[in-house]
Amino acid sequence: MSLPTIFAAVVGLLVLACVGVLIGRTRRAQWIVYGGSLLACAIVAAIATAHLLGAAEPATLTLPLGLPWLGAHFRLDALSAFFLIVIAFGGAVASLYALGYGRHEETPERVLPFYPAFLAGMTLVLLADDAFSFLFSWEFMSLSSWALVMAHHLSRANLHAGYVYLVMASLGTLALLLAFGLLAGPDGGYAFATMRGSHPSPTVTAFVLGLALVGAGSKAGLVPLNAWLPLAHPAAPSQVSALMSGVMTKVAVYGFVRIVFDLLGPPAWWWGLVVLPIAGVTCVLGVLYALMQHDLKRLLAYHTVENLGIIFIGLGLALAFEAHGMTWAAALALTAALLHVFNHSIFKSLLFFGAGAVLTSTGERDMEHLGGLIRRMPLTAFAFLVGCVAISALPPLNGFVSEWLTFQAILLSPQLPPWSLKFLVPAVGALLALSAALAAACFVKAFGVTFLGRPRSGAAERAHEADRFSLTAMFLLSGLCLLAGIVPGFFIDALGPVSHALIGARMPQQSSVPYLSIVPIAESRSSYNGLLVFLFMMFSATFAVVAIHRLASNRLRRAPAWDCGYPGLGSAAQYTASSFAQPIRRVFGTLLFGAREHVDMPPPGDVRPARLEVELHDPVWDTFYAPVARAVAVAAERLNIMQSLTIRRYLTFVFAALVGLLLVLAIWP
Amino acid sequence: MMVNLAVQGAQMALVLLLAPLLTGFMRKIKARLLRRQGPPLLQPYRDLIRLLRKDVVLAENASWLFRAAPYVIFAATWVAASLVPTFRTGLLFSWTADLIAIIALLGSARFFLALAGLDVGTSFGGIGSSREVMIASLAEPAMLMIVFTLALVAGSTQLSTMAGFLVSSEVGLRVSLGLALIALIMVAIAENARIPVDNPATHLELTMVHEAMVLEYSGRHLALIEISAALKLLLYVSLIACIFVPWGLASTHATAEGIAISLFAYLLKLGLGGFLLGVFETSIAKMRVFRVPEFLGAALMLGLLATLLLFVSRSL
Secondary structure, three states, X not given: OHHHHHHHHHHHHHHHHHHHHHHOOOHHHHHHXXXXXXXXXXXXXXXXXXXXXXXXXXXXXXXXXOOOOOOEEEEEOHHHHXXXXXXXXXXXXXXXXXXXXXXXXXXXXXXXXXXXXXXXXXXXXXXXXXXXXXXXXXXXXXXXXXXXXXXXXXOHHHHHHHHHHHHHHHHHHHHHHHHHHHHHOOOOOOEHHHHHHOOOOHHHHHHHHHHHHHHHHHXXXXXXXXXXXXXXXXXXXXXXXXXXXXXXXXXXXXHHHXXXXXXXXXXXXXXXXXXHHHHHHHHHHHHHHHHHOOEHHHHHHHHHHHHHHHHHHHHHHHHHHHHOOOHHHHHHHHHHHXXXXXXXXXXXXXXXXXXXXXXXXXXXXXXXXXXXXXXXXXXXXXXXXXXXXXXXXXXXXXXXHHHHHHHHHHHHHHHOXXXXXXXHHHHHHHHHHHHHHHHHHHHHHHHHXXXXXXXXXXXXXXXOOOOHHHHHHHHHXXXXXXXXXXXXXXXXXXXXXXXXXXXXXXXXXXXXXXXXXXXXXXXXOOOEOHHHHHHHHHHHHHHHHHHHHHHXXXXXXXXOOOHHHOOOOOHHHOOOHHHHHHHHHHHHHHHHOOOEEEEEOOOOOOOOOOEEEEEOOOHHHHHHHHHHHHHHHHHHHHHXXXXXXXXXXXXXXXXXXXXXXXXXXXHOO | OHXXXXXXXXXXXXXXXXXXXXXXXXXHHHHHXXXXXXXXXXXXXXXXXXXXXXXXXXXXXXXXXXXXXXHHHHHHHHHHHOOOOOOEOOOOOOOOOOHHHHHHHHXXXXXXXXXXXXXXXXXXXXXXXXXXXXXXXXXXXXXXXXXXHHHHHHOOOOHHHHHHHHHOOOOXXXXXXXXXXXXXXXXXXXXXXXXXXXXXXXXXXXXXXXXXXXXXXXXXXXXXXXXXHHHHHHHHHHHHHHHHOOOOOEOOOOOHHHHHHHHHHHHHHHHHHHHHHHHHHHOOOOOOHHHHHHHHHHHHHHHHHHHHHHHHOOOO
16 A cells, blocks of 8 residues: 555656646746645655554565566565655655745746656655666656756856766766666566575676665765765755755665665675775765865765765675674664664755755855854754754764764674774774764854854845745754754664664664663663753753852843954954865865965055965866866867768778677677 | 762762862962962862853854853763763763763864854954864864773773773783873863963963953853863863773772772872873973874874774784
8 A cells, every 4th residue: 555655646746847847937836846745755754654663564566667578666665665764754844945945946947847856756766676667767866856956057067067967977877777787697687576586696796886886876975976966966956955965865875775785695795895995085085075165055065975974884884794794783883874864864954954045045155255144044043053063973963873873883893803804994983083073173164154253245244034934944854853863762763674674683672771772782881862961961051051140140241342352353354164174274185185375475565465375176086087087088089080071981980890790799709 | 779869969069069179279280380379279269250250241243152152061061071980980870971972072062162262253263263173173083092992992882881891900901001091191181272282371362272262251151161171171180080090989889988988089080180281281382283283193093003903902
């Protein structure tokens, strides 16, 4: 019963897409499309939640679509139910937000048709149970999101972003296509059920692992496949940025988990060895990139790269543990990763909503032109602050819980026998710790420069509070950040069926632990109680407030800022986004990004202003992309002579190619 | 249960009462080493009371965050400090937060302090916040590496279990613990804004970090910030004491007499810690700001090395 209802919702979304095409320009279309998407997503989320919590048996459905001899297989099991919750809930909240935010859209006819299609595509990826439906839905998702990235196509930067995204998405799909081709084997068993039953040789599994990493990693933004992500995510309208960053990257994680944990069979000992270093480097590079940005939405997009790194650290550890028979530890690592998937989808959506509210209110994404918004938009500022604390992994909010679980998993890894892992895992742990600390720095900057201080432009001075729909969506997510932070046990328990289905073990039941603590392994080893930490902090703060106001003083005077005796400097004398990051840029960026500062100081008597220019290089772009781009350009240049030949010459080429291919076929053993 | 609750309450009151004393004691030691008379031992208490009674002078454009931050900072630091065993293990709420969570609680406090530095929009606040997060971005991972080391030795991230294990005779001298101790001292110096990383007594604009962030605070807000700083110092000294010199720490079965002895031992450890830190601070000059990353990078590497040793062999 559950699957047909989800399909009805998907069909509804596709109908909404058609509505968007037909009447996208009208005012009513906004309400219909976003309201309808909200409804459809809410239905899907409710069904998926019921499926996961009820620990229901997998439901399957075969439709006479797709390849004629295969049909389209769909299946709803614990793994897809969990990811469906993430996607459908994220979609529902984004639609709610868009009910208010979408009104500011100048060209709604470019957004409305693709938005529900994008949601439908993501839902179908999660349900697909054969390679053809999976790849078809995946490509559908990629193309509809590409169309959304190109919604504001008049800006040159967005055109570039769309182009890079299209190239990278094609690369990812190609890799997945090859991976499924290898998994299907020579008999062409494209149904996932057949793939689960087959046992490919070690060489084939190695290739499939690599291809899955490239295919899913390019969507998830793993270094070095991250180049498109910070360009494309911010280019789209904010509700779509939230969906792309908070939700679509999770579809990529799903693709990786589905292929590697489910279809590929039991892991070999070295799989973790491949995944962990990539994930660790992704973590640190992602957050350092984010720290160097002064465009708020781009900062958030770069930071997504870091969080995907954290998720993949959990997945890599789970692979390593599972390969060595420590399934209980694998369950811990996998649960940590999945919990972070859920948490990240919440706070990243929240932060993008906040950035969108700032953008509509001021017309600015550049933090150097913002500041002081906490006074003009106090509610948005509060919600954004909750998101910042959560994403910086600070207790008592939810980001801390999943990172804490990941740390606990790392502390179990000395029991892994291979020496290479013994050396690698502590280093990855250090990278994770470093990225956690840098994330806090990054969000002090993001919140501090945007919302605190004095306005740096007229637009920031005239900012106004966001509309009610946007605020409702943001406060809903803030509440969930707190809830998942103080009672994480329920969320961990809900993930039990997923980890049981994938690795045959689950974390111990948490809701039976007294006082709602979480105890991953044993109480003497480690435990954490978010609820008590929260209550404890509330008690201490209230105690301090009451005691001081009652017993000491509660008087307050307003006066000009003291500033060490230099008051009255203009708002230009404040720290900016770039100057805030300067110490960290010097410490980490000199080596990694080749950061240089050029000071142009005019001589005495010259009245032109002094200039400070910062030069940054992107090591990933320079090493991996620029050579490829250059090679393509050179090849195109060389092949240019073949563009305008006579028909005779072309026919000769065709003949030569035919002879060559036949020769190959003849010689082939 | 009731006994544990009483001990937990006593611990919360004890850290709050002792924290200014430790600060006063250190100031006295430093002054005596410079052959000055120095302020009386109880001066920090007087300062706090005086600040609490004064009006708050708030910058005109300060937001609600600026006013709320001192309470958040104080609450987070106080909770963290009351979860570190001082004179008796088996605190009632010790299972609430393990050492990783305690470090993260201090991180929360720092997060809000750095935000408060940016709130008024002065250049000094900005300089303080930006340097503070740079220092924290290295000090926190170093601290986590130390936590990893201790957790791998003791098989637990729970502080009470850790202290209980380390006081038992089966530990012995270990290379990894030695490295962790050095790293922890370096981190403690940086986290508490002591010389050579920062100077708590300076108001020379270009060198200050912590003081620059709190420049706009006055009255009761400043008092809360000051007591939080004192609590943090006490927390780090207690942490070093309970992990590396756990002798005298009363267990859960201790009698009243045992608790009296352990309380005395704790005071002795605090005094010794304060004395050593005072001597160290007097004998060294402050570093340039961009030397600090090298100092903390060394702490991070020591912590990583200690962890690596334990991954290779549990007995190192």
